Amino acid sequence: MTTPASAPRLARSATQPESFRADGDLLMAGQPAVPFVEIEALRVKEFIPAAKEALTDLIAEQGQSKLIRPVFNWAGRNSLFPLHWGLACCAIEFAAAFGARWDAERFGVVPRSSPRQCDLMIVNGTVTWKVAHKLITLYEQMPEPKWVIAMGNCATGGGPFRTAYSVVPGVDKLVPVDVYIAGCPPRPEAMLDGILRLETLIRERKE
Amino acid sequence: MQTDELERTLRPSLGDRITSVEAFPDTAGRVRFRREAALDVFRSVHALGFHHLSTVGGIDWVDHREVFYILWSDDTRQYVVLSTDVPASDAHVESATPVWPSANWHERETWELVDITFDHHPDLRHLLTPDGYAFHPLLRSFKLHEPEELEVKARHV
Numbered sequence: 001m002t003t004p005a006s007a008p009r010l011a012r013s014a015t016q017p018e019s020f021r022a023d024g025d026l027l028m029a030g031q032p033a034v035p036f037v038e039i040e041a042l043r044v045k046e047f048i049p050a051a052k053e054a055l056t057d058l059i060a061e062q063g064q065s066k067l068i069r070p071v072f073n074w075a076g077r078n079s080l081f082p083l084h085w086g087l088a089c090c091a092i093e094f095a096a097a098f099g100a101r102w103d104a105e106r107f108g109v110v111p112r113s114s115p116r117q118c119d120l121m122i123v124n125g126t127v128t129w130k131v132a133h134k135l136i137t138l139y140e141q142m143p144e145p146k147w148v149i150a151m152g153n154c155a156t157g158g159g160p161f162r163t164a165y166s167v168v169p170g171v172d173k174l175v176p177v178d179v180y181i182a183g184c185p186p187r188p189e190a191m192l193d194g195i196l197r198l199e200t201l202i203r204e205r206k207e
Numbered sequence: 208m209q210t211d212e213l214e215r216t217l218r219p220s221l222g223d224r225i226t227s228v229e230a231f232p233d234t235a236g237r238v239r240f241r242r243e244a245a246l247d248v249f250r251s252v253h254a255l256g257f258h259h260l261s262t263v264g265g266i267d268w269v270d271h272r273e274v275f276y277i278l279w280s281d282d283t284r285q286y287v288v289l290s291t292d293v294p295a296s297d298a299h300v301e302s303a304t305p306v307w308p309s310a311n312w313h314e315r316e317t318w319e320l321v322d323i324t325f326d327h328h329p330d331l332r333h334l335l336t337p338d339g340y341a342f343h344p345l346l347r348s349f350k351l352h353e354p355e356e357l358e359v360k361a362r363h364v
Contacts, residue, residue: 129337163351165344166336 069206076119076145077202080195083118083138084111088125090152090185097188104188109195115141120198121175122191126154126161127168139175147178147202149194156180208255208283210236220251234277234286242274242291245301249276252289253306256282260303263313265321267347272298274323276310299324320345 042050059068086094097104098111112118115138127135139148150171153159158169171177178201181194208216213236214228224244231237240248257278266273275290293300302325303310314325315334322343325331333340342349 129340130333130335132337165342165349165351 073202073205077199078108080107080109080120080147080198081112081118082109082120082122082149083115083142084113085138086124087127087131088152088154090124090155093185093188093191094122094124094151097191102188102192104192104195107192107195107199115139116143118142119146120149121146122149122151123155123171123175123177124151124185126159127171127174128166129168130166132168132174135171136174145205147198148175149179149181149198150177151181151191151194152186153182153184156182159184208235208280208285213238213255213287216255217248217251221248224248231288234288235280235283237288237290239290239292242293242300245291245303246305248289249303249306252278252287256280257287258307260307260309260313261286263303263310263317265317265323265345267295267321267345269295269347271295272321272323274300274317276303278307293323298322299326301326302328304329319343322346 085091096102098109109120115121119142121139121142123135139146148171150156154161154167155171158164158167161167162169168174179194179198181190183190186194210228210230217225217228217238221240221244223241224247225238225240227239229237229239238248238252257280259279259281260276261279262275262277264275264277266275271292271294273290273292275288278287278289279285280287291300300323302314304314305327311328311330312334314328315331317323318325318328318331319333319336319340320343332338336342336344
């Protein structure tokens, strides 16, 4: 284009083309043809703090209002990133759910390898007291907001190993659980159903 | 290597530190030794070519406990079993880690599950159960606990 790079592209000044200026009846001498919109050209370093400030002000102003929250919930429930880890045989079904046949990624569910990038922990297998500390550490490393799905009977209540010497009888003893999926192991359809129910929960989230 | 050959090889150097050498299925034999002479027996058997320590384990026979070592020789392609008895009230035996470093984790497992202490072990920590775990689950006196009871104990150790 012939527009000089230094000029803000949307700003209209008094130097309008004559044909444009001649149209309006309300046009007064010396006034621009359209209301003058001053748009600053910001560099990236300036833009990010400005946008952050504007967004922070907006959230502080709107707070828990009906305007902002549905947008966040919509974004959150359509891009659930579960932690990519496996504890026992439920992890096989977990892996199958992301294969070609069930393809959980069509719901925006993408397993990530770092807890820093996750907002969903799917506990897929038997949790022992030995691994309990690691599970809690991983959960605490995930940024808020975060959710937990207990997948299978072992994570729900200890399963067949409930009275064993080393098994945590239900992962809800360690971290808060949002959705329980029954089955030993649950089929991938059941896991997808659990994720969709979690999306329903997120849709109704108020705070 | 046959069982009698194994005994002929070990007996002159070890004497009565081995109590018996007996036939054992699919192995060259089972060498039972006194626990005070554990390191001598380990070194002698290692010198025979049994360089690979496959397993260390323990058995709770209620009145006493037994520690066994299963070894493999790449030269003769044979197993041999070493075993010794320790009293339940004073269950400890010398560690095999100076001879076979792979005994490290096996002995940690035996220590926490069967409650047999290995002297001079470099790193006798819990392997499968959490730190400070108060139970020895493979002892016959261990009863299955209600989950809540176990949870309270496992959390407060």
